[in-house]
Amino acid sequence: MKNSYLIITSFLVVLLSSISIIAQDKSFLYGDALPDAPELAPRGAYTIGVRTLNLVHKNQVDVLNSKKGIDPLYDRPLTVEVWYPAALPADTDASVIYNEVMGSSNDSLRPLIPFTFEGRAVRDADPLVSEGAFPLVVVSHGYVGTRYIMSYLTENLASKGYVVVAIDHTDSTFKDAGPFQSTLLNRAIDIPFVIDQIETIEKSSQTNFLSGLVDTQTTAIIGYSMGGYGVLNVAGAGYSDGLTAFFTGMTGGSTAIIKHAASNPAYKAKKDPRIKAVVAFAPWGMERGVWDAEGLKGLKTPTFFVAGSQDDISGYEKGIKAIYTGAIHADRYLLTYKNARHNVAPNPPPSEALAPGLHIDEYYRYAEPSWDERRINNINQHFVTAFLGIHLKQEDYQSYLDLQKDSNEKDWLGFVPRSSTGMELLHALPKP
Template sequence: MKTKSFTFSRSRYPFFLLLLLGILFDVQGQDFLYGDPLPDAPELAARGPYGVGVRTMQLVNPDQIDILNSKNGKEARYDRPLTIEIWYPASIAPSTPASVTYHEVMGTRGDSLRPLLPFEFKGRALRDAEPVKAAQPFPLVVVSHGYVGSRYLMTYLTENLASKGYVVVAIDHTDSTFKDANAFYSTLLNRAKDIRFVINAMADLGKKDPKGQLGRLIDGNHVGIIGYSMGGYGVLNVAGAGYSDGLTAFFGQMTGGSRAIAELAASNSDYQNQGDQRIKAVVAFAPWGMERGVWDLEGLKGLRTPTFFVAGDQDDISGYEKGIKAIYEGAINAERYLLTYKNARHNVAPNPPPAEALRPGLHIDEYYRYAEPSWDQRKINNINQHFVTAFLGTHLKGEDHSLYLNIPENSNEKDWPGFKPRSSTGMELLHAAGKAE
């Protein structure tokens, strides 16, 4: 019996090559989760020695100004609900898969009113895992998302830090998430207040946690705060950069005369007395506000906590030269760094776009809520993991990461330490020491 021969013609070659590459990508992609290291990931992007547990907690900040329902000069009050997600070092048996499913939505109930589309993605953590038994508690890191966003916007970073010995708490800011976005002035008023409240609540958790397991892990005297976009707007204020009187006036115009935000202004003596010595480090990804007059030079002088800024030099939301870089230059009393991704825009902090955002027919903003037009988001994630690890390790744990922080400014001139050969292109890292007033 004659067997039929198969001729692999040139015309069929591209088709079969693409098919083979598609199969390989699909097989390999099944195991590649947000935050996993690419082949060229810098050294400190790798996960740490701890298993990672995760749990959800509901908090209530009592008797807050209800700015959305305050009218005609009469201040309404309410108990403000906040959902938080906590990642922590956990005891996980080697035979137990550390896997979790995060439930999220695309779209927004904010000004654009795009339909909410549920999706889910996997992470490398175990829900409600038993906290590790440790001789010493771990530094606390509080994470604040952008407008709009959610507590799951940066899981590549929150999981990674927990694996390295931090208790990491990400906030769902009420009126500011994909699911419940409301008038912007609620975010202006509440962002810094939420962060400060969560720091206090977590520092007190040892007294309030009925099991006492998670609370004993938290070192509330060594705190780092991380914010992206409006989260950056919030963490800088919590760390001492008081808002300008111009913002107070603008807020009054938006709200029909309310001066509620004046308590966060640099000109308010009560604000000046709110300094929090527990906060040892700030990471501000693309902080919003400088171009809009949120800070002036006097307000920025109040920032004295070591701060690591991350920006794209084409940021069209927060601005670069007159925005993020201007904050970096004006915060003269803080030791500070500015990591700049050349040709990147605003999205230098989030997870990569979910697979669902690639579906034809969706609004492009579902994709551009996450993606950077000139960079692979996974590479940005790995670089962020590397530098945030070095920075927080220095200021929260007393580790020596000078090798990775005291480096040439221009990454194109010479390979940066910790980066694989030829992989550290297209970036700049500026560093300035704080001045004593």
């Protein structure tokens, strides 16, 4: 017994020392695998490229300037970042610098503070077209957020053979945060528009970098917080009449959101066959009446939910878990990080967020009080790889999802022994 105790103690010392070294080593970047990362978490075989595209969605409702039921129109700009398999040797030293800000526009207590961080990609690299088209993944951030806030996942998926497009949602980023009604309306509009634009660009010219590279007919959509709110609606979970009434009252009488309501026959008849899977991290809205039982019945696309059991933004029992329970027509999973709050999706806090004197929310924009964010990142990479691999690539990953409910009872498949603690995974099959 004494020898067993010494062996276990020695193992823990080595593990903690390794993690400590990694935390101090600048060679460890967002998304890299910790020593106890689960099996599917590490990056894939592809070296990846990254490019920025500036899109414009013309003639959209300018809900921030609606008055007495009259909706002016405007051309809505959207910046997106595209990660993709690149035509580079596997041993290429891939490196890119992402430019970001902390703080929030129009907030005197939290001024915008520029910072940079490094990723493992090559800016404007030639695409790898020799292997045929790769499935598309579209990523939607929270309010407020950025297209880079989940780079640990976007880079990871691209390295495994996906074209990943993350959106900067206008009026909803750190740099341009505007009134909430724009986010309420535009999430479910921006996401399908971006899918359409990627498809149009891919078909428009054989000289475009997306030509022959992306298969938009095999698409997944991933959303975090307000992004989760958006992807669920795009996938069929129609908004409640309660939300549409609230929205109309807060926007000077605009009824634009009715197009996305479950009670709207045109919405109920619309389904995008390109979307094969949904991942919803901490989706917002259930506790605020965004969905009712009828609306959730419309979600029929396979969906993987991720939540913290102590989420105080989206709610858990009456929030995210209630969405999971109510989506009775979807094949769905719910991964719960016990004692985690809302930040179950973003990158770890940047080093700049540790500076003395900053508002605590700059740190808690990213951090979890009871979890190492890098650990959450690795677990997310593992499960999203399995889930998308099954539904977009027909890969044999089902055994990684066929797990007992409580991770504390037995080591989960794919996890380092003794490392799968503090989680729960639920699975429900769709009702006829």
